[in-house]
Amino acid sequence: xxxxxxxxxxxxxxxxxxxxxxxxxxxxxxxxxxxxxxxxxxxxxxxxxxxxxxxxxxxxxxxxxxxxxxxxxxxxxxxxxxxxxxxxxxxxxxxxxxxxxxxxxxxxxxxxxxxxxxxxxxxxxxxxxxxxxxxxxxxxxxxxxxxxxxxxxxxxxxxxxxxxxxxxxxxxxxxxxxxxxxxxxxxxxx
Numbered sequence: 001x002x003x004x005x006x007x008x009x010x011x012x013x014x015x016x017x018x019x020x021x022x023x024x025x026x027x028x029x030x031x032x033x034x035x036x037x038x039x040x041x042x043x044x045x046x047x048x049x050x051x052x053x054x055x056x057x058x059x060x061x062x063x064x065x066x067x068x069x070x071x072x073x074x075x076x077x078x079x080x081x082x083x084x085x086x087x088x089x090x091x092x093x094x095x096x097x098x099x100x101x102x103x104x105x106x107x108x109x110x111x112x113x114x115x116x117x118x119x120x121x122x123x124x125x126x127x128x129x130x131x132x133x134x135x136x137x138x139x140x141x142x143x144x145x146x147x148x149x150x151x152x153x154x155x156x157x158x159x160x161x162x163x164x165x166x167x168x169x170x171x172x173x174x175x176x177x178x179x180x181x182x183x184x185x186x187x188x189x190x
Contacts, residue, residue: 110160
């Protein structure tokens, strides 16, 4: 059964990318296309962070290994959408003009924390294969706990970016804190 469900999860996970691609090619991004792409990819990064964090509690509640079997794939989609988010900023918005980009990273805390989260995702993406799991052994699990820090950084990035509308960032932050709290409770009860 898992053999059929994993491709389904992959297909569902790629739909946001296909949707934004459709909007780009058919000029349906509205009056601020760069802002639309940036916010869209950023929000989907947070959605996939929440989904990834939800896998262990779901395993615990349902006693099914299916959730753990798709967790790494969902984690790679976090990296995929975060990279699209960053590339939108670097390539489309700033056209590789590194001076202002570096200036933003240093001076704007929401860009600094977002960029830090993306940097922390790199080792997770590169060590996500089964081969790397075997190679790193117990260190693999320690390394992949960085997702907790990344989740907090991602929610802070969204909060600090939102100067007036805090409702959406607050919802993501509460979901992330709830999922992290569940992990702490599971650790204590084990």
